[in-house]
Amino acid sequence: MRVIFAGTPDFAASALAALIEAGHEILVVLTQPDRPKGRGMKLTPSPVKTLALQHNLPVWQPENLKDEAVQQQLRDLQADVVVVAAYGLLLPAAVLSIPEHGCLNIHASLLPRWRGAAPIQRAIEAGDVESGVCIMQMDVGLDTGDVLLSRNTPIMDDTTAAQLHDALAVIGAEAIVEALAKLPELIAVPQPEIGVTYAQKLSKADAEIDWALGVKQIHNKIRALNPVPGAWSSLNGQVIKIWASTVLEQSNNAAIGSIIAADKQGIAVQTGEGVVLITELQASGSKRMAAAAFVAGHADLLGQKFERQA
Secondary structure (H helix, E strand, O other): OEEEEEEOOHHHHHHHHHHHHOOOEEEEEEOOOOEEEOOOOEEEOOHHHHHHHHOOOOEEOOOOOOOHHHHHHHHHOOOOEEEEEOOOOOOOHHHHOOOOOOEEEEEOOOOOOOEEOOHHHHHHHOOOOEEEEEEEEOOOOOOOOOEEEEEEEEOOOOOOHHHHHHHHHHHHHHHHHHHHHOHHHOOOEOOOOOOOOEEOOOOHHHHEOOOOOEHHHHHHHHHHOOOOOOEEEEEOOEEEEEEEEEEEOOOOOOOOOEEEEEEOOEEEEEOOEOEEEEEEEEEOOOOOEEHHHHHHOOOOOOOOEEEOOO
């Protein structure tokens, strides 16, 4: 098919690579403008742009798609379909109507659950036991379009956002290739009104741990925010990022946030309900390390307390 592809991060690059491998004609690749990155804040191309240039594909990087001149350029391409994956820009109604088969979005959730910007993280944070990918016919709403195809995958008790992202990127790439191959025969299924949830964009405040929550909620947050932005808390005035944990089957009457054990197993912290064992962390200015290594360098942890700054 004649495809316009719109996407920006690694998740989208996986889909673009699969479409290229499947032999589709990629007319143009839309991706967000290069952004400053790293210590030097050097302008850096998106993963999608990097992949597109490796395959000598034309790349457009408009600030938005509201400009009528840009819309006309898209019409002139006479595409069969637009494929969208984590593009990061809204597609106006005028753009949605351009291709013969409309615009298909690769969405990383089982719609209508987790519409919005952060479906992977919010699914883990909420303790969902499964996730998946939907190929959705886009409309003017926020992830409200009809679903053409969906694929499921389990979320285990120790699954991190990074792991789920990588799994869904593969599933999404396979699903969009399958969807384009079967497009004329796929039935568009409207999303049910029951079960709608919204995956709000992650904020800095979301990353700070509230130790008054239950142990499972805290464990889920730690997994959901690994690798970005990383759950954190304050210990003796120092920011500690917490990368991995497990749930301990025990109770304790210690104060919330208190360290009740610190040994080779990790750092056990009292929560509002239950005890969480921190197994990997990162002190400010240091590298990620096993909690046991941190304990070895801090002999006085027992009885200290994690506290909230906000």
